[in-house]
Amino acid sequence: MGRAPCCDKANVKKGPWAPEEDVKLKDYIQKNGTGGNWIALPQKIGLKRCGKSCRLRWLNYLRPNIKHGGFTEDEDKIICSLYISIGSRWSVIAAQLPGRTDNDIKNYWNTRLKKKLLGKRKQTLMDRLSSLPHHHDLQKDANEGVEDNPYLQNLSNSAIERLQLHMQLQSSFSFYNNPVVWPNRSSPPQENMTQNMQSMNGGQISMFPQVSPSPQRSNNNMKVQEFEDVNIGFPPSMMAQKTSSIQEQDVNAQMISTFTQAELDELLINTNKNGGFLPPSGSQMAVEFDCFKEMEGPGSKDDQLLWWSNDFDTNSRSSSSWDDSTSLVYPSGEMCQGLAVGYNNNNVHQLH
DNA sequence: AAGTTCTACAACCGCCCAATA
DNA sequence: GTATTGGGCGGTTGTAGAACT
Structure with missing residues (x-):
């Protein structure tokens, strides 16, 4: 039996994140945390994104203290x-x-x-x-x-x-x-x-x-x-x-x-x-x-x-x-x- | 200047597995 | 004990910009 998709793929935005989306996600997580449920998070904040996508965006880009490039x-x-x-x-x-x-x-x-x-x-x-x-x-x-x-x-x-x-x-x-x-x-x-x-x-x-x-x-x-x-x-x-x-x-x-x-x-x-x-x-x-x-x-x-x-x-x-x-x-x-x-x-x- | 190729990296996909119902 | 769910992971793809022809 196949696994149910984590989100409605048809109604989910893909591709690069817009600055507004970043702001929404960052603000929410900084104030409320993830709530332990990434899947439900985008709906809470009105983002048409897959929960996994939100998680990835946060972990790889929005999270504080992240360094990009310039590897020593x-x-x-x-x-x-x-x-x-x-x-x-x-x-x-x-x-x-x-x-x-x-x-x-x-x-x-x-x-x-x-x-x-x-x-x-x-x-x-x-x-x-x-x-x-x-x-x-x-x-x-x-x-x-x-x-x-x-x-x-x-x-x-x-x-x-x-x-x-x-x-x-x-x-x-x-x-x-x-x-x-x-x-x-x-x-x-x-x-x-x-x-x-x-x-x-x-x-x-x-x-x-x-x-x-x-x-x-x-x-x-x-x-x-x-x-x-x-x-x-x-x-x-x-x-x-x-x-x-x-x-x-x-x-x-x-x-x-x-x-x-x-x-x-x-x-x-x-x-x-x-x-x-x-x-x-x-x-x-x-x-x-x-x-x-x-x-x-x-x-x-x-x-x-x-x-x-x-x-x-x-x-x-x-x-x-x-x-x-x-x-x-x-x-x-x-x-x-x-x-x-x-x-x-x-x-x-x-x-x- | 235009077209092509290359490079870097953000984002997605599918799988695995622990937690939970 | 089994099925389902969601988090996490590595691999891969898509794309924008740079470099090259």
Whole structure:
């Protein structure tokens, strides 16, 4: 059975909002609030608009303290880092950027940031490939672009984009080394991350972090959990690799990489029988490249959101409200500044 | 100057899911 | 337990203005 429409489509105005409509809506909400019912709101104030349209107009444009345009470099970095980490969870990303709406960020990403970054990224990827030892064919192909690389053409465009973005991130403004995301530190609280990972995995650092039960959208705990994941900034599998690397006392610029060049090397030469490629079984790469489950093949569409879905419930949603704040507090008591995000309560989540 | 293409972004659409009846 | 409703979300489209030919 189909769903009843939320409004009478025939008698509803569409298209750009007139200034008078804006005034009506803004005045009413500022005086009376939404009344918890967007659908009924336009009738109350005599607007021939769909309730959803009113909601969108308010949230994306009329609401106080909204910033439009003029994204800063720092905001670019955060958006990019989070996109790599969690994909197109615009509402979650928006929650990290006070004053920005998910719609704004989405538009900004699609129209400018992606082009800007992928333009650079393609070259970066080729640079990296060309530096791989023992693969002169790749070096040769590096000048011919991704599309011509026999090892990369088995990847979907989005997978290549992810790979490119990832490599660009690690080389230019890794979340891990991002002073905006990790203020007052030269790096994230590594020891705490290690502890966090250990607690998540029953005291062991594992490439397969424990999966929490799928949280409910309205459950505030879920929001905190989600926020935690976001703030870590990397899939726990990536975190595990980082932490183990840290333990090996081999932290340097290259180690912010999710995978080593040798692993990438191996990845690129391991094509499976179906034409796709498979990282060496059981390797870290096999875990890392779960994110490439979206590669061509049956069910690929459904798998598009599976990349690190172990860590992130792809069906969950979160509020992007920034009226209140949630902050992370590390065991040291230090707040993770700059990433306080609004949820419904003033939660302070303690990382253990 | 006119026509075409590109870009940015506001707005819409359809789906998902929690809340509620 | 089931159906319905409304809020929220991501993806997509429409359009105005800018840039280009």
